[in-house]
Amino acid sequence: MTEQPMVRFDNVSKRYGTLTVLDGLNLEIARGEKVSIIGPSGSGKTTVLRMLMTLETINDGVIWVEGEPLTHMERNGKLVPADLAHIRKIRAKIGMVFQSFNLFPHMTAMQNCIEAPITVLGMKRADAEARAAELLDMVGLSDKKDHYPSQLSGGQQQRVAIARACAMRPKIMLFDEVTSALDPELVGEVLEVIRKLGREHDLTMLMVTHQMGFAKEFSDRVCFFHAGKICEQGPPGELFGTPKNERTRQFLHAVLEAG
């Protein structure tokens, strides 16, 4: 038996009224694979992550996580919409880092990192704190654990957000344009943490990014989205080096031109 893909989008569509954001998406991501999603705005790339995180409903198709349907469950051989307990069980495998950080502003960095482990995983406070301290150390912020988000720079906030997501021990990490809201000089420190995370943890990563250099160097595969479909995908060397599709060429040309 071949290994189950970590995530499989099976003919998934998303529409807002008459606007089709994603049109019959088929995408498989293997365990441990790092996949970057690039494309012009409005191409549906962020929607892919948001659907996987169950922040958006889907109109058609099924998303499978380790062979189990995410927002459906099997009953009498048929797929029916899943109840909350099922969704929460599958959702526990997924973590997400947002463009706008979304840290809890009334909690310190440490409190941000222990909230979910204590209330969702039922960890003891001391254990959760020890684990959070390790993670804050990993993102280079052990000296900021008692700081509130408003006392941290954007890059620091985003690194806390990464530590917070890791504290739930997800198998899949989603990065939604995590450097787009940062001042240019702060982008590097966040990317460095993601690199480290990729090296040291056995995580499947799916990221939407505008950092072409990072996508090229970091990912195993790059998917170029256009108008709700995957227009072209392949290893970064191929996609960036010898793009086959005209749209991909145009997009890369425009983006690389802009620097």
Place this chain on the structure above:
Amino acid sequence: MIWDWAFAFEILPVLARAAIVSIEATLIGFALAASLGLVLAVVRIAVPWTGWTISVLVELIRSTPLLIQIFFLYFVFPKFGVVLDAFTAGVLAIGIHYAAYCSEVYRAGFDNIPRGQWEASIALNLSAWTTFRDIIIPQAIPPIVPALGNYLVALFKETPLLSAIAVLELMQTAKIIGSETFRYTEPMTLVGLFFLAMSLVSAALIRSLEGLLNRRTMR
């Protein structure tokens, strides 16, 4: 002379005792309003299909006079076998009436929480209950403390309505003193001054609470 100091001092202890009843009614009524209002606002978001029912209920309560609601609880409910003593019926009516207003205040507070906070809560797999308790409510409350405080003062100033069902609060006591002695100037003035003093004190307390909450959250 219109004002008789001796008489004023004579009735002061009686009014002071009645003032305690007024304050009790205010505190219990507001505790009920604040908690029931919060429950209504949370349920409206957490259980979407209740939205319409709760809107109608809130609108119904806000669009009818409190006095009628007090009378309803005290005089009409017994017909359905629910007999409440005057204080309970009155405080319940006040509490429910202001719960309707408070629920709208909480709702505004919840609406002001950025969507990212809800999304982060989902991404961390927090339950709806935990999300409200630990993430949403602690952020939503501080900005609405002034609005809730205004309702506390407004509720307090409406407690004289309880005199309509003969609860021995300040107003009723003053009326009784008036009708027994034919002197209304002193009791009514004292009652008015008492409300003025208490309202000013509460307003000051709310302002300092507001300052405290802001310092705690806006670090």
